[in-house]
Amino acid sequence: MAAACRALTLLLALACAPEAAAQCYAVDAAHGSVTFLVDQAGAPFKGAFRRFGGTLCLQGDAVTRIDVWLEPASTDTGLPELDAALKGGEFFAADQYPRVSFKSASIDMQRDREVARGVLEIKGTRREAAIPFRLQGGAAKPVVSGSFDLNRLDYGIGTGEWSNTKWLGGEVTVDFRAALSPE
């Protein structure tokens, strides 16, 4: 069904060119944020990734492709000691795995939001993920935003003693928001 839709979209795109040609946008990290929230000892702890980017393509109003990344070496919790630990081998192993990435395989519309399904790769572990997002601001100043949860242990984030989730929660909420600039 999805394949048929894509084929149809392609045919329509060809028929209606050039208006419906794909327009790709670059994620503008200077006007955006990617933050994470994880429970520490019963209270939420927040941090951010400062370096991120990628591409998002639209065909008309529909998002057709998402290819984004972030650098865990840019982890910023405001506490240098924790930042160093998070970049280290027990967490992101940022030297060995410099990028976290997400590439969409399909994008579905669900009520008022869209869901990108694809592969999320963190610390060399690739897993299927469904990431809900919104695109707002219109074609002139599009802004993409969303929030999703993941289990850090699925990706080996926190090995050894840190695989205990009593004091450092397993569930991590990731919030993202960024302006898009035409490529």
Next chain:
Amino acid sequence: MPRFRNSSERYGIIAQALHWLIAALVLAQVALGLYAAKLPLGLARLEWLSRHKALGVTVLALVLVRLAWRLLDRPPALPDAMPAVERRAALATHRLLYALLVLAPLAGWLLASASGLSASWFGLFRVPDLIAKNPSLVAPLKLAHKIFVALLVLAVVLHVAAALRHAVVRRDGVLHRMLPWQPPAGR
């Protein structure tokens, strides 16, 4: 017959219970803080510092209850025989103790809030943040917390020394006003 309220000669059960409970918790708290601060970054430090934070807000709450109780139930008067200079020293030390018993945990709480490492009361409920996360305040608040704790330890040493002096040198019954048992006969 135990008395809940203070008499003119002795502290009542409430004041005594608060005094000794806070004394025990402060002792545990200082030991816990010193121990946790020396641990390398790891699960053990997270665990012990979390307990330290929960215990710290408990001490602060108990100190506030104690101050409120002290306003409602005035402490017994000092012996008439005490020289004026000693009375002033006692008053000053007690004021310093109360001030530091509020300031030391308060600075710790502010430090936790500024660090973004909020406290939970032994996993039962969230302790609210006093200020928003602010990395630039972490170092000064950590220093303030350490200074207040060092001064508190100093004030406690003074307090204990004075209490022992009352008991051993003066034998004026001042220490026994805060003890649950009666002074030995022929004090």
